[in-house]
Amino acid sequence: MYLKELTELDGVSGDEGRVRDFIKEKIESKVDGVKVDVLGNLIAFKKGTKSNRKFLLAAHMDEVGFMVTNVEDDGTLSFAPVGGVDPRVVVGKHVRIKGEVPGVIGYKAIHLQKRNEILESPKYENLRINIGASSKDEATQKVEIGDYVSFATDFRCENSRATGKAFDDRAGCAVLMEIIERSERFEDDIYFAFLVQEETGLRGSAVLFEQLQPNLALVIEGTTAGDDPGLPEHQWATHLGDGPAITFMHRGYVVNKKIYESILQVAQKYDIKHQPKRRTAGGTDAARLAKTGGGVPAGVISVPARYIHSPLSVIDVDDFKNTVSLVGKILEEGEGFAR
Amino acid sequence: MLKCLSGVDGPSGYEDEALKLIEEKIKPYADVLKTSRLNTLIALKRGEGTKKLGIFAHVDELGFVVAKVEERGFIRLEPIGGVDPKVVLSQRIKIFTKQGVASGVVGFLPPHLQKEDQRGKVPSFDDIFVDVSCSSLGEHVSVGDICVIEGECAELGSKVSGKALDNRASCAALILAAQNLQAIKNRADVYFIFSSQEEIAGPGAVSVAYELGLDEAIVVDVTHANEKVPQFPQIKISEGPALAVGPVINREFYKALSDVAKRNGVKIQLEPTPGRSGTDTDEVQITGSGIKTALVSIPLMYMHTPVEVADPRDIEETARLIALASTM
Numbered sequence: 220m221y222l223k224e225l226t227e228l229d230g231v232s233g234d235e236g237r238v239r240d241f242i243k244e245k246i247e248s249k250v251d252g253v254k255v256d257v258l259g260n261l262i263a264f265k266k267g268t269k270s271n272r273k274f275l276l277a278a279h280m281d282e283v284g285f286m287v288t289n290v291e292d293d294g295t296l297s298f299a300p301v302g303g304v305d306p307r308v309v310v311g312k313h314v315r316i317k318g319e320v321p322g323v324i325g326y327k328a329i330h331l332q333k334r335n336e337i338l339e340s341p342k343y344e345n346l347r348i349n350i351g352a353s354s355k356d357e358a359t360q361k362v363e364i365g366d367y368v369s370f371a372t373d374f375r376c377e378n379s380r381a382t383g384k385a386f387d388d389r390a391g392c393a394v395l396m397e398i399i400e401r402s403e404r405f406e407d408d409i410y411f412a413f414l415v416q417e418e419t420g421l422r423g424s425a426v427l428f429e430q431l432q433p434n435l436a437l438v439i440e441g442t443t444a445g446d447d448p449g450l451p452e453h454q455w456a457t458h459l460g461d462g463p464a465i466t467f468m469h470r471g472y473v474v475n476k477k478i479y480e481s482i483l484q485v486a487q488k489y490d491i492k493h494q495p496k497r498r499t500a501g502g503t504d505a506a507r508l509a510k511t512g513g514g515v516p517a518g519v520i521s522v523p524a525r526y527i528h529s530p531l532s533v534i535d536v537d538d539f540k541n542t543v544s545l546v547g548k549i550l551e552e553g554e555g556f557a558r
Numbered sequence: 559m560l561k562c563l564s565g566v567d568g569p570s571g572y573e574d575e576a577l578k579l580i581e582e583k584i585k586p587y588a589d590v591l592k593t594s595r596l597n598t599l600i601a602l603k604r605g606e607g608t609k610k611l612g613i614f615a616h617v618d619e620l621g622f623v624v625a626k627v628e629e630r631g632f633i634r635l636e637p638i639g640g641v642d643p644k645v646v647l648s649q650r651i652k653i654f655t656k657q658g659v660a661s662g663v664v665g666f667l668p669p670h671l672q673k674e675d676q677r678g679k680v681p682s683f684d685d686i687f688v689d690v691s692c693s694s695l696g697e698h699v700s701v702g703d704i705c706v707i708e709g710e711c712a713e714l715g716s717k718v719s720g721k722a723l724d725n726r727a728s729c730a731a732l733i734l735a736a737q738n739l740q741a742i743k744n745r746a747d748v749y750f751i752f753s754s755q756e757e758i759a760g761p762g763a764v765s766v767a768y769e770l771g772l773d774e775a776i777v778v779d780v781t782h783a784n785e786k787v788p789q790f791p792q793i794k795i796s797e798g799p800a801l802a803v804g805p806v807i808n809r810e811f812y813k814a815l816s817d818v819a820k821r822n823g824v825k826i827q828l829e830p831t832p833g834r835s836g837t838d839t840d841e842v843q844i845t846g847s848g849i850k851t852a853l854v855s856i857p858l859m860y861m862h863t864p865v866e867v868a869d870p871r872d873i874e875e876t877a878r879l880i881a882l883a884s885t886m
Binding site: 326328352353450454526 | 628632642646648649679681689692694707713714716717860861
């Protein structure tokens, strides 16, 4: 399981290099070919025994985070979110700039806030990263405008639950890597795509069709759960521990019916715990794949995760393992899948 | 030392772990060590017996108590001291259960699932919840367990960031001062007092001030650095300790401290305090038949967050100043 290494690496959209290098090094010897395309997507290829279809498995490498937008005179850094990060989860956190420079995001002491400010959402324009520099000159020796910033969160696993950052979508990357670890060949040619820039508008997946012309695709995601006291029960999207979530529709795409039903059939056939995703909010690269070139019919299978797009999210390790099993069984079905 | 002191946990009323570490650190420099009934540690360094000088630093930090245990591995917290709910979201929480330390996660709904009316507002402690399903001791969490935000202490260039630097930075200054008194000869008998329950304006410091019958007291605490408060001078980090002036401070004692600082090249800042100071000084001054007080504050950024920032040089200068005070 590569979840620890993958989630502890920093790879905000546009800065996926560290994640890509790690994955490339681990998988290179286990596939028939690997390349990095113009946008930075990592594409690995495994030849099939029949090679009648091109089956694409996709997960995105990038995570939400920040970019340094200005170095202030007092040595602090202004920053803006890259992807959707709620400013309410940002205060009081340790961060890393370009994977190495430590910093913190503080906030005006509660003693100095007006009563009505205390329950007001912080605004990015008022937040700063402090790297211990006392002046602009001192700060620019270590960082510059445009540097990427990630939360500095360690990975832990206890009680068959894992906590850390970036399960969206390093969980998906980890699933693909587990499948690559398997030595057998499947009937279809398999393309494993580790994508860039999902969080900033499904951009990496836009250039896959032209390069691969896949016949069908599966997008593997870390998706919202919401099964917590923050939402009434009827609004929960997925439940931790109930298995991989199968999407029937999300923003911009109703999942190809044949693929959706075939996923369910495989799960039932092998008695793999699974659940439908009960909400249609949010989107995945499946929407982009369906819209590019001649269009690729794609399914979406996700590891449910609580509190995503924050420094600290939670997944159930059994859900992760069941996702690996389900995707593995789908590939074993060969040409019988989604026929 | 600062990183060690920040790393131990000791919310108000539960300061034992922190006190134990401080006792270890100050022991080599003290003639007598004792702990009061209200969990305050006193280290005496004898001088010539000219007077009794108490130097105070509170040991306690902010924390929480488990207020409710709900189904499916979720709990609710009540704060101990002035905790800003904004700094609690998406943090790891350490929960001291009877079976050991459980680790929880403060959950926050992702933007995808938020409703329009949930945006823009920060949940209060009524709505903040902790997920303990991810802890092997999660099932053992019960109402009344004490918690703290887990905060690592990190070096940021020449500065240090971590939790509880309010007021472990001052604890470090007292220990350093005690060490300095190995070289500088103190005239006053100096009592280094590591007190409990300041964050809830509790009884730690005053009870000891009364028992010891002090002539003078210096309270060492932290003050807001690099924040512009209208009408007030901006206290700056890395510019040395701030000396308070105002009704809770004895004028002559302040003047003497300020003079000794100047004579010895200790850089100080001035902090006008027109009313109460919000530190133990306020109560210590009116203890028994009255005590001459001074307040020395270490500049601290982002007070009461898990990422407070202090400059170790300010702490060293504070230590030098209070060691010099014992020679007056």
